[in-house]
Amino acid sequence: MTMTDGFAQRPVESALWAPFAPMHSVRQSRTTIVRADDVWVWDTDGQRYFDGTASLWYSNVGHGRTEIVDAVTRQLRTLDAYQCFGDFANEPALRLADEIAQRAPMDGGKVFFTSGGGDSIDTAAKMARAYFAAIGQPERTVLLHREHSYHGTHGFGTALAGIPGNRVGAPFAPNVTQVPHFDPAALDRAIVEHGPERVAAFFCEPVIGAGGVLVPPTGYIEAAAAVCRRHGVLFVADAVICGFGRLGNWFGIERFGVRPDLVVFAKGVTSGYQPLGGVVAAGHVAEPFWDEPGNILRHGQTYAGHPAACAAGIANIEILERDGLLQRSLKLEGPLAERLDSLTDHPLVDHARGGTGFMGALELDPGYLAATPGLPGQLMQAVRRHGVLIRPMGSALGFSPPLTATEEHLDFVTDAVRAGLDDIHRTT
Structure with missing residues (x-):
């Protein structure tokens, strides 16, 4: 060279x-x-x-937004990076978490930051299982996903893959079951067959993205959410692609009038100017960890809540709203x-x-x-x-x-x- x-x-x-x-x-x-x-x-x-x-x-x-570049630059000159584990935090992470929670389609939302979409899917899967363990139902570990779904390529994401070619070497996580993509009755049957007392969560893209841009038929999302509510299964909205304006609202799922238990986000949260993702947990899912002593979600990424990435997210949201x-x-x-x-x-x-x-x-x-x-x-x-x-x-x-x-x-x-x-x- x-x-x-x-x-x-x-x-x-x-x-x-x-x-x-x-x-x-x-x-x-x-x-x-x-x-x-x-x-x-x-x-x-x-x-x-x-x-x-x-x-x-x-x-x-769009590319070349100087407002985001300037926000990241200012932040790097003030505080380049510092971890958010334990009782540590930084101002951009605190502010962005509040901005996202205020816009999320659930009550009392709490925001767990990650470095991207794949990290966020793994977080949501572990969070769903940890939630049931925390409320005395540790046997609820089964995760459901749909044909054609794409939930990243990490361990849980590969196991949750509905695109056959992406399941090479999968599943890397146990107790994962696929259901037809637009059939709420099949979802109901799968939950009953496993036993509702064993099922933790159902992962659902508002519009299936990488699997082919598959728009749900009228009433499907609402019916699937109703099935989950009836059986006490957490409804996880994967808004990694659909969020931050792609479906005309903040997380995509609002378009269908559904209030999910968990929302996974990434991509559009910074419009790609910095790597960032996260999970919004509804208040009832966060409660065992926030309001009861001794429950710790032993999970997290080194760069979770990175101050420069969060500064980019704040500036990005401002542009989405202003423009x-x-x-x-x-x-x-x-x-x-x-x-x-x-x-x-x-x-x-x-x-x-x-x-x-x-x-x-x-x-x-x-x-x-x-x-x-x-x-x-x-x-x-x-x-x-x-x-x-x-x-x-x-x-x-x-x-x-x-x-x-x-x-x-x-x-x-x-x-x-x-x-x-x-x-x-x-x-x-």
């Missing part, structure tokens, strides 16, 4: 092992992003792309769905999904998928060549732009996707 202007010059082939990457092909063919502004990002060749997925569903307020981005998400969800519907006449497209939140998907034609298993990845690359970044998700293409996007941007995306579809169709 040589030195240039004081910096080590990178070899053509880097040692970076990327997540979810076929490294055999990626190792010498990468798109390296070097800068970003609002809805746009640029690579090392100067090529500009529309960020059609808000990176990984998180750049809700009306939650309302903007609601305004744009219809236009995005319309643009995706306009592409369903293409031979490579089977149908579109969306209309609930500023997110959507194009399901690809099953015949073409069977003939070309790598079709989603090929289309991602083809659309990228026309200046738009989207994500392959199994048999679909996913869309979740920053909440700062405009209808003109959506037109640009539509044109690029159609051009990419045409390019691939000509070769299939």
Whole structure:
């Protein structure tokens, strides 16, 4: 490795092992992003792309927000970092916890910070089991999740994975059961079969995100929550993707009128400017640990409540409110769905999904998928060549732009996707 202007010059082939990457092909063919502004990002060749997925569903307020950069910088100059274990705290963590609890759709919410979504899922799973142990029901350890669900890739997240390809080596946690994704009666049967006295929690994304942007049928979320209430099972809303404006409100679950027992959040809480996540526990779940001596949740991450990350979260919430981005998400969800519907006449497209939140998907034609298993990845690359970044998700293409996007941007995306579809169709 040589030195240039004081910096080590990178070899053509880097040692970076990327997540979810076929490294055999990626190792010498990468798109390296070097800068970003609002809805746009640029690579090392100067090529500009529309960020059609808000990176990984998180750049809700857009890139280049100097307010967040300045808030993080000020905090680092004042208190760079200090742990929040035991009786230690810092001002940004205290303030952000209160800001989040005030907006959470439950009474008496308490906020447990983590470093991201996967950490938060593990926290919620352990918290659910610890809660029942604390109230004298330690046998309640069974966790339920749905087909197509994505709850991260940590130990519990892998066990709770409803995407088959993500369950390699799973389950890493015992007593985990999968149920059909939109069938409250099946959820009820699963609880009865296990015995309600053994079931701790049900994990539910308001809209299934990475599993394909699957919008729940009318009444499903409400019915599933009612099943959980009837059996005393904790309803865990996984708002990692759906939160902080993606569904037009703070945690996504409010859209369905459900008051969960636990809410998992990450991604949009800082719009990706700093790694941060957490769990909001309703008052009755927190009570055994907050109001009774001797009960300790023996769990936590080194950087939980990191002051700079929390400063980013505070500034991010201020932007979401000041710029009306939650309302903007609601305004744009219809236009995005319309643009995706306009592409369903293409031979490579089977149908579109969306209309609930500023997110959507194009399901690809099953015949073409069977003939070309790598079709989603090929289309991602083809659309990228026309200046738009989207994500392959199994048999679909996913869309979740920053909440700062405009209808003109959506037109640009539509044109690029159609051009990419045409390019691939000509070769299939």
